[in-house]
Amino acid sequence: MQNLTRRALLGTAAAAPLATPAILAAQTQINITIAASHPTTIAWIWAMQQALMPAVNQALESTRFRIRWREAFGGTLYRFTETRNAVKDGITDVGFVGTLWEGSAMPLQNVTYFTPFATDNLRLQVDVMEKMTAEMPEMQKAWTDNNMVYLGTCGTETYDLWTTFPVRTVDDLRNRKISAPGVSATWLGGTGAVPVNGALTTYYTDIQTGVSDGTMSFPSGIFPVRVHEVAKYITKVNIGCMYVGGIGMNRQTFNRLDPVVQAAFRTGGKAYTAALTNRVLATSEANMREMVAKGAELSTLPAAERQRWVDGLPDIAGDWARTNEGRGQPAKKVLAAYMDGLRAGGATPGRAWTA
Structure with missing residues (x-):
C-alpha cells in the first residue's frame, strides 16, 4: 500500500493541467525514495547523498520540477542481499545495487571478480566498465531485464587482507575462515582458506565472534566500519x-518522469561515478x-x-565464462x-585470464 501511495504521488505532476502562465510557472514536486543497504559512511553510499542528489537538484534548478527526497540509507528498507530486488520491485525508486551479490541474476557485471590481480588502477577500471x-x-540487458535504469558506476580500490593473525606466506591462510562476499570467495581457491559469506555491514561482528578470522576488502570500506579493531593485521596483497x-532506478518510476527530470537523473549518475572515484582515491x-596509527x-x-597465490588459483575466469555461456550469456565476449x-x-x- 505504501508503494501505491508513493507512486500515486509521483503521478500528480502529470495530472495537473498546464493552462495558464501562472500554472506553468508553478513548481512541480516529485517524491523520490533513495535508499541503500549500507550507511553513508561507506564511500559508495556517501556519493549518493553528497553527489547524485545535489547534481539532480542543480540540474532542475532552472525548471519547474523539484525533487522531494525520502532518504533510507543504512539498511532501513532492505539488507545487502536484497539490493537488486529492492530497486526492481519498487521498494525504492533509486538505490545502490550490489551486483557482486548477484552472480546468478547479473552475472556479466561480475567479470572483474572473476579476473583478480588484473589492475590496481581504479580510474582505468571504472572507465572500462562505464x-x-x-x-x-x-x-x-542485465539492468533492463531486472526492471532498472542504470545511472552510475561503483568501483573500489584494490583489495587486501585484514586478519586476526599475521600473513607472511600463502600457507598462513590454510584452514582459516575468511569473510569473502559473493563471488570474491573464488579468490581463495588454492590457498586452503575457507570462505565465509558476508558484507561490510557484517565483518566486524563476524570476526569479533569467531565466525571468520578476517576478510579481504579495501581501506575506504573497512575503515568506516572499524574492522581494523578486531582484525589488526593488514597485509597488502x-x-x-x-x-x-x-x-x-526503478524503470516504472523513471518512465513516468518528464524527459527533463530523466536527464537530470542521468546527470546525477555521472556526478556519482566521478565523485565516488575521487573520494575513494583521496581517502584510501x-x-x-589512520588504521596503523590506531594500532x-x-x-x-x-x-x-x-x-x-596468483599461479595457484584455478581457472576462475574460464570456468565463469564456460558456465555462463552454457546459460546463454555472452561471457566470453x-x-x-x-x-x-x-x-x-x-x-x-x-x-x-583470456588464455
Missing part, C-alpha cells in the same frame, strides 16, 4: 580493483595510515608469495572486452 555498460547491449555494482591511503600492523605479502580494455589503458594483468 564504456562497456554504455556500448555493449549485453551489459545493459593487491588483489585488484573491482566493480562492486552501480546505482539503479589516508584511511590506511593496526601493516605488512606487504612478498612478491614471490603473491605470485604463488564480455571477458575479452574487459581484459582488452585494461590492456589498452596500459594495465598489465597478473594473469592472462
Whole structure:
C-alpha cells in the first residue's frame, strides 16, 4: 500500500493541467525514495547523498520540477542481499545495487571478480566498465531485464587482507575462515582458506565472534566500519580493483518522469561515478595510515608469495565464462572486452585470464 501511495504521488505532476502562465510557472514536486543497504559512511553510499542528489537538484534548478527526497540509507528498507530486488520491485525508486551479490541474476557485471590481480588502477577500471555498460547491449540487458535504469558506476580500490593473525606466506591462510562476499570467495581457491559469506555491514561482528578470522576488502570500506579493531593485521596483497555494482532506478518510476527530470537523473549518475572515484582515491591511503596509527600492523605479502597465490588459483575466469555461456550469456565476449580494455589503458594483468 505504501508503494501505491508513493507512486500515486509521483503521478500528480502529470495530472495537473498546464493552462495558464501562472500554472506553468508553478513548481512541480516529485517524491523520490533513495535508499541503500549500507550507511553513508561507506564511500559508495556517501556519493549518493553528497553527489547524485545535489547534481539532480542543480540540474532542475532552472525548471519547474523539484525533487522531494525520502532518504533510507543504512539498511532501513532492505539488507545487502536484497539490493537488486529492492530497486526492481519498487521498494525504492533509486538505490545502490550490489551486483557482486548477484552472480546468478547479473552475472556479466561480475567479470572483474572473476579476473583478480588484473589492475590496481581504479580510474582505468571504472572507465572500462562505464564504456562497456554504455556500448555493449549485453551489459545493459542485465539492468533492463531486472526492471532498472542504470545511472552510475561503483568501483573500489584494490583489495587486501585484514586478519586476526599475521600473513607472511600463502600457507598462513590454510584452514582459516575468511569473510569473502559473493563471488570474491573464488579468490581463495588454492590457498586452503575457507570462505565465509558476508558484507561490510557484517565483518566486524563476524570476526569479533569467531565466525571468520578476517576478510579481504579495501581501506575506504573497512575503515568506516572499524574492522581494523578486531582484525589488526593488514597485509597488502593487491588483489585488484573491482566493480562492486552501480546505482539503479526503478524503470516504472523513471518512465513516468518528464524527459527533463530523466536527464537530470542521468546527470546525477555521472556526478556519482566521478565523485565516488575521487573520494575513494583521496581517502584510501589516508584511511590506511589512520588504521596503523590506531594500532593496526601493516605488512606487504612478498612478491614471490603473491605470485604463488596468483599461479595457484584455478581457472576462475574460464570456468565463469564456460558456465555462463552454457546459460546463454555472452561471457566470453564480455571477458575479452574487459581484459582488452585494461590492456589498452596500459594495465598489465597478473594473469592472462583470456588464455
